[in-house]
Amino acid sequence: MQISKRNLLTGAALAAALAAGYGLANLRASEVGETHGEAGHGEDESKAEEGFVPLAADQAAAAGVAVVTVGRGGGSDIRLTGRVEAAPNAHAVIGAPVAGVVERVLLSPGARVGAGGGVAVIRSADGALVRAEASAAAAEAQAAQAALAREERLLKAGVTARQDWEAARAAQVRASAQASAAQARVAAFGSPGAGGQTTLRSPIAGLVTSVQAAPGGFVAQGAPVAEVSDPTRLEVVFNVPADSAARLRVGDHLKLVGPDGRETPAEIVGVAPLSQGTTGAAMVRARPLDAGLTPGAAVSAQVPADGKGLPSVPSEAVQTLEGRSVVFVAEAEGFRARSVTTGRTGGGQTQIVAGLEAGERVAGRGAFVLKAELAKGEAEHGH
Template sequence: MSKKHKTKVAAVVALMLGLGLSAGIDGTFSSNAVHAEEHGHDADSQAEEGHEHSDSGHDKASKRKKDDSESHSDKEHDEAEEHGHEEHKEGELELSAEQIKTAGITLAQAKSGVVNSLLELPGEITFDEDRTAHIVPRVAGVVEAITVGLGQHVKKGQLLATISSQQISEQRSELAAAKQRAALARTLFERERTLWQDKISAEQDYLEARQALQEAEISLKNAQQKMVALSGSSKPTGGNRYELRAPFDGMIIEKHIALGEVVNENSNVFIISDLAKVWATFNVSAKDLAKVTVGKAVEVSAPELETQVSGVVAYVGSLLGEQTRAAMARVTLPNPEGAWRPGLFVTIKIATSSQRAAVTVPAQAIQTIENKPTVFIRTAEGFQAQSVKVGARDGQVVEVVQGLTEGTQIAAEGSFILKSELGKGSAEHSH
């Protein structure tokens, strides 16, 4: 292509470009601008919508958080109210009158009274030594039979054991010979007395016969007394058998005898004790001797047996022990059911003085809950546990210094049942 021709083509292209540019400016460009503007507007709209959506989500999240917060607050409020309600109910037990009666719970009133100051001393139940016997054979011999066992109750005169003894055989022979001599002497005496009365024989023969009879009777009595001393009976049973018998009603508390064993006068084969009565022995220090005198009323209690009995001081020793530096004292206790067993540790309570108290309750009304003295006050629904402060006490009543007013009705006998029920309720609540 020639240079001139190229110039013409360039001019035509430039003209066309100019026309196209103008059209673009008026149309296409405007269209593109509008499109761009619309696109930008759409972007702005989307951004605004996104912002609105974000704001809406934020508002919803805030609302949800607020609702959750309000719900949590309401829940906490409800729990607080429920907890407060539970606290208000703490220590209460709902029991009907029929349930109280069935449980064996008795009621008492707090009232003014006298409280004794007590001296408490440790003691021990021992055998009544006045009714305890060490059974020993009175003769030497070999054990042939044993008719009782350890711990068995026996009656007075009951056979305990039989012993074969040569000494018994000899003594019975002596007794039998003494009886024969006495019988012969009496026959001769009666004969000589008749002859003397008939003036057939001399008075001297009569006097000699009378003396012989008296000597024979003395020998017979001596033989009988020996037999009684050996066997406890003057009636001969024959042979060489010696019988051991119970001296009184009691229990075999020790047994040291066996079949075939050789025993003698020093063998302690049985110990029998009458447990219908026992002793409660205790030591009294020198400073308390003025407070403990014979005839003083005491209370003897055994925590293991949960029992208590009344008695009086029967004996106070005049000497002080070398090791304890205290005097031995004792109380005699009836023991019909055998509950007071020798060896049992007890507490001896002795009233030494008395004082007046504004409010007292029975001793069994006081229960320990969470290491605090507590009573159960009667309410319309049942009982309410009430902590109290206690003062002086004795075996019967306890002084209440704080936490209870006079005239208030409380649970007395059986209050430990209420303590147990309260403990069960606390355990269930903790779970």
């Protein structure tokens, strides 16, 4: 039996055909004649190994085949469902620190900005006023410092009374405090320049997701002007029954399974017992260790509770071939059908009593595509 890699179609064509009710084998039917013409009698001379589907990793992904790692079940694993969200420190709303007119918008939605990068510039009369007050306060503090220095010289020379020096020192302390307060107010107003221009800056690096201002528009103090998010800093949030949450610890590792069936390793970064008071559920937060998840996507997870029990796989990984249960084990150049003995099935998982070890990698979602391809290859060889 020979199954040529070049006969596999692109992922887009496969998805369309599967939606129409066809399998990968039917998609290849139009090319069988061409293949026989090119191969001739070479097919009989180079038979593929029995039960083996040659398929590279990128071709498997394009065909909708997701590879998963065999875990251990036995009913002791904790199974969770949650949603991908932005991490708490991965989203920032940039508000106007002072009321004013938008002079310039520096970035548009979709643009990347670094931490401290400018997003917009507003001109504000209040900003110009606080800057002027700060400059005046700084000048008064400088004058008070000079007066204190003069009184110190006169006191040492015996020309002035000590009470005059003390009065000058009190004035200098007061002026310095007023200057510091004025500078703090300037900072709170976004550090406007002498002309009242204030540059609004992003506190985090990321992508500009929205801009709520346009040049010439007026913004009130505190009004949001833009939002920035870092799509690489994600977390998965689970609502977990209290008894299950009690068995989880910060630092525990788990496997996330996305909507496409692909696995992503993650680490638990927070467990808040009974955070949902009305339901008695706890909130568990996990940080993905690899990229590939999309904010808002629903995911599931399996946490090995004790490392014991039988190997388990997603139920869709088990296919029936010639009356026997098989799984498709991932190898370097494709997938090999292996007979297994199944046990209990529940929660979307099937126990494997014999034929498979924990830690091996098998085709999960999309395993039926490999079954169809194998059956098609055998039918072609039979003719």
